Amino acid sequence: MHAALRGGGKVAVTDIDSIRGQQLVAKIAAAGGQAAYLTQDVTDEARWPEVVAEIEDCYGRLDDVLVVNADIGIMVPSMAV
Numbered sequence: 001m002h003a004a005l006r007g008g009g010k011v012a013v014t015d016i017d018s019i020r021g022q023q024l025v026a027k028i029a030a031a032g033g034q035a036a037y038l039t040q041d042v043t044d045e046a047r048w049p050e051v052v053a054e055i056e057d058c059y060g061r062l063d064d065v066l067v068v069n070a071d072i073g074i075m076v077p078s079m080a081v
Contacts, residue, residue, distance in 0.1 A: 014040035038055070
């Protein structure tokens with residue numbers, strides 16, 4: 001388990017992939033951590049304040065660390081040259 005979770009840190013997992021987001025929350029919980037899943041498309045700027053408010057509602061506040069890690073996966077078949 002990550003040191004932040006061992007120290008009592010809590011995690012808010014956000015993504016557009018609800019299935020994998022919930023799976024990650026379950027893994028964190030199984031390891032003894034505390035996590036919540038929130039649906040979020042990071043390209044939707046209007047959703048950001050809502051997500052922060054939901055995190056504050058869930059945990060009482062948002063402090064210490066905020067990691068924004070967005071990625072796009074595009075499946076492209078390999079082409080032999």
